[in-house]
Amino acid sequence: MFMADGQIADSQETPLDEDGVATSGDSKVGRLFRLAHPIGWVAAAFTVLAIIATIVGWDLLVARMPWWLWLTTIATIAISTSATALNAIRAAIERVSDVTRVAAMIFAVLIFFLQLFNVVTRYANNWFERDILFNQTFSLAWMSFGMLFLLGVNYGVRDGINPRIDFWWADWSARRKAWLDFVMHTFFFLPFLILGIRVLKPFAARSLGFNRFANDGAGSWPSGWRVWESWEVSGNAGELPVGPIQAFLFVGFMLWIAQVVAEMIKTGFVMAGRDDLGDVAEVDAPLRVE
Numbered sequence: 001m002f003m004a005d006g007q008i009a010d011s012q013e014t015p016l017d018e019d020g021v022a023t024s025g026d027s028k029v030g031r032l033f034r035l036a037h038p039i040g041w042v043a044a045a046f047t048v049l050a051i052i053a054t055i056v057g058w059d060l061l062v063a064r065m066p067w068w069l070w071l072t073t074i075a076t077i078a079i080s081t082s083a084t085a086l087n088a089i090r091a092a093i094e095r096v097s098d099v100t101r102v103a104a105m106i107f108a109v110l111i112f113f114l115q116l117f118n119v120v121t122r123y124a125n126n127w128f129e130r131d132i133l134f135n136q137t138f139s140l141a142w143m144s145f146g147m148l149f150l151l152g153v154n155y156g157v158r159d160g161i162n163p164r165i166d167f168w169w170a171d172w173s174a175r176r177k178a179w180l181d182f183v184m185h186t187f188f189f190l191p192f193l194i195l196g197i198r199v200l201k202p203f204a205a206r207s208l209g210f211n212r213f214a215n216d217g218a219g220s221w222p223s224g225w226r227v228w229e230s231w232e233v234s235g236n237a238g239e240l241p242v243g244p245i246q247a248f249l250f251v252g253f254m255l256w257i258a259q260v261v262a263e264m265i266k267t268g269f270v271m272a273g274r275d276d277l278g279d280v281a282e283v284d285a286p287l288r289v290e
Helices: 028-035 038-056 067-079 083-127 135-158 174-207 243-271
Strands: none
Touching: 038 067, 038 243, 067 083, 083 135, 083 243, 135 243, 174 243
């Protein structure tokens, strides 16, 4: 089992979970998890698949991985043998989530005052001889709402506010919950976010003025310091620039995927019997009505 310094210690007793079932401490899976964190075994399996795909010559991304992705998978396998390193990575990611939570709260307050201004000017407009409605505030409120979501989604994942079948989930042991979360994050959540990042990266660049047809297809960024003139603008009245908020979709997905990795680290620790490092958020279950 992982020690606090990343070393391995043997256990003479088989621990039991809340259901009275033997945990991974003495099972074959448990012995594997004592050698490396579950995320390392996933990275190892992915590496083997990539090698096979490259040899066979599949026409898939897994057979055409760039050098940095190979380096990332190999580094993940190496780091998975150190509980200390993984826990430090998890803590660093969640410090970022704390910062984005505060930023999301600021945008929530901003949205309130923008919408309040919209309501007041809508009803007070008839009292003035000139139009005091500002269409820009409508666009700005919608953009702020988008920023609120993009900045807060990683914190939401961290605190476990995603919908669950709580009346069923609440009766499970911590290890069983960790197994389900780890599998769902690894095989469903993570691929979706990776696909989203691949799609959003060129979209974000175009939103900020990148011309992918310039320089014989090599693309180029706008010259000069007045870069905002090349940003996309809103189709609504006021034509506020929407380039930054569209580009932030890519940033929001990067924050999202980072927190999912942190959740994989935490649930993996619980699967390995290291509940002290598996700082998984407790989710309040609703009362059962039977």
